Amino acid sequence: MKIDWREECAVFGIWGPEDAAQLTYLGLHALQHRGQESTGIVAAEGGTFHVEKGLGLVADFFTPERLAALPGRAAIGHNRYSTTGSVTRDNAQPLTGAYQGGPLAVAHNGNLVNTLEVRRELEAGGAVLQTTLDTELFLHLIAVSRQESFEARLGEAMARVRGAYSLVLLTGNAVVGVRDPHGVRPLELGRHESGAYCLASETCAFDLIGATPLREVAPGEIVVLDHRGLTSLAGRPAAAARACIFEHVYFSRPDSVVFGETVDRIRKAYGRRLAEEQPAAADLVISVPDSSNAIALGYAERSGLPFEFGLIRNHYVGRTFIHPTQAVRDESVRLKYNAVRALLAGRRVAVVDDSIVRGTTSRKLVRLLRRAGAREIHLRVGSPPITHPCFYGIDTPRRGELIAATHDVDGIRRYLEVETLGYLSLEGMLACERDATRFCSACFNGRYPIPLGESRDKLALEGPRLWMRGAVGTES
Numbered sequence: 001m002k003i004d005w006r007e008e009c010a011v012f013g014i015w016g017p018e019d020a021a022q023l024t025y026l027g028l029h030a031l032q033h034r035g036q037e038s039t040g041i042v043a044a045e046g047g048t049f050h051v052e053k054g055l056g057l058v059a060d061f062f063t064p065e066r067l068a069a070l071p072g073r074a075a076i077g078h079n080r081y082s083t084t085g086s087v088t089r090d091n092a093q094p095l096t097g098a099y100q101g102g103p104l105a106v107a108h109n110g111n112l113v114n115t116l117e118v119r120r121e122l123e124a125g126g127a128v129l130q131t132t133l134d135t136e137l138f139l140h141l142i143a144v145s146r147q148e149s150f151e152a153r154l155g156e157a158m159a160r161v162r163g164a165y166s167l168v169l170l171t172g173n174a175v176v177g178v179r180d181p182h183g184v185r186p187l188e189l190g191r192h193e194s195g196a197y198c199l200a201s202e203t204c205a206f207d208l209i210g211a212t213p214l215r216e217v218a219p220g221e222i223v224v225l226d227h228r229g230l231t232s233l234a235g236r237p238a239a240a241a242r243a244c245i246f247e248h249v250y251f252s253r254p255d256s257v258v259f260g261e262t263v264d265r266i267r268k269a270y271g272r273r274l275a276e277e278q279p280a281a282a283d284l285v286i287s288v289p290d291s292s293n294a295i296a297l298g299y300a301e302r303s304g305l306p307f308e309f310g311l312i313r314n315h316y317v318g319r320t321f322i323h324p325t326q327a328v329r330d331e332s333v334r335l336k337y338n339a340v341r342a343l344l345a346g347r348r349v350a351v352v353d354d355s356i357v358r359g360t361t362s363r364k365l366v367r368l369l370r371r372a373g374a375r376e377i378h379l380r381v382g383s384p385p386i387t388h389p390c391f392y393g394i395d396t397p398r399r400g401e402l403i404a405a406t407h408d409v410d411g412i413r414r415y416l417e418v419e420t421l422g423y424l425s426l427e428g429m430l431a432c433e434r435d436a437t438r439f440c441s442a443c444f445n446g447r448y449p450i451p452l453g454e455s456r457d458k459l460a461l462e463g464p465r466l467w468m469r470g471a472v473g474t475e476s
Helices: 020-030 064-066 113-126 137-144 150-160 204-209 244-253 265-277 291-304 324-334 362-371 409-416 426-431 463-472
Strands: 008-015 038-045 047-054 074-080 096-098 102-112 163-170 173-177 188-193 197-200 211-216 221-226 229-234 283-287 311-313 335-337 347-352 378-382 420-423
Touching: 008 102, 008 163, 008 173, 008 221, 008 378, 020 038, 020 074, 020 197, 038 102, 047 102, 064 163, 074 102, 074 137, 074 163, 074 173, 096 137, 102 137, 113 137, 137 150, 137 163, 150 221, 173 197, 173 335, 188 204, 197 204, 197 221, 204 211, 204 347, 244 265, 265 291, 265 378, 265 409, 265 426, 283 291, 291 347, 311 362, 324 362, 335 362, 362 378, 362 409, 409 420
Parallel strands: 283 347, 347 378, 378 420
Antiparallel strands: 008 074, 008 197, 038 047, 038 074, 096 102, 102 163, 163 173, 173 221, 188 197, 188 211, 221 229, 311 335
16 A cells, blocks of 8 residues: 555553653654654653653654653553644644643544534634644543543543543543544553553554553543552443454554454454455565555465565555655655565566555556566555545545545556456455454455544644744644
């Protein structure tokens, strides 16, 4: 899927150890693949919050001096790629505020679909919103609630919003995790070797800090990490499970367990099924590294063709799909990949990718392979054609920009300039999952499980704030 799709976000939280911010930094480092625009950590020490957040990568932004400025035994963190709101330091998370119960911070992975409606209600009641993020709604809804306990206020906020959200929140005395009733976005619970409980978007973050994965946070559940240990509460009744299947296709790291499945195992199963459905008369199989490696291995295994690394990725170039403009993405493609001529020259090549969105990057990669001497190119895709945008936390293009929404498979094949093109069927993909009924597949079939509101554009909130461009749009 390289370059054509923009990424979602990562959250992390931990309560108890002396070096909470350091562990949060490591957790965010492991989750860097989920967002590269901005990063941030909020740590709590004796009821006082310490905040460091800004634009850029985790390792670049968090200098030793910034980490030293984050004392305390509780911390939450966030890596962002924008699904609502523009790329500004003001929109970096976690967001912080205060209400009558004390200081509060929140980090959010997902997307609300009734953002505009809730904002209007809050603004009509006198709320002054400081960002263009749907995340900020949680701060205000908690603050205006008349419920007595924080958990009850949070549950009331959950009842007011609609969409996908996995949250980590920080109060003066606890770290709290929340997952929406449909469980669209992942949120994992783990236990650090120190005995501290922790939360993360993926289990790979636990591996890096020496924590053991325990379980998923259940849909609709609130988990509280504090001096008592772990407390579980029902924030909202669980609804029909609608986990995002693209976590398995692309977003999550292959070494993570997400939605109860090892991502590497699922991707290899996709590849084997793809080989059964879409065989290729080829001499070798190559992947578009790195996210399609496991799918390509499964394809090679089932097809009996040798797997080779015919495309080499420069890992010192950022994940190019995450860049927000096509011009920057195009430049990054030329920097990111190189073809191994000795493997490809004169040969029929089966190229396996995880998905195709706009198709512009795939066409550039095909031309790169042609220049390296590939005689035939047979493109195989480990997911169905993407025909509809996502409104639940993935910044996909508008429908008119999705190549499969405007072209049939043969039209896409001609645009990509390949000999053959084959996609994994939706039925085949779901057959690889242990429980196919629990996944959202709206990007493939347009069947949105959570009713959509007006908030269908990540910049929909920017118009009224153009007068603030000098303040909001200026980075520091």
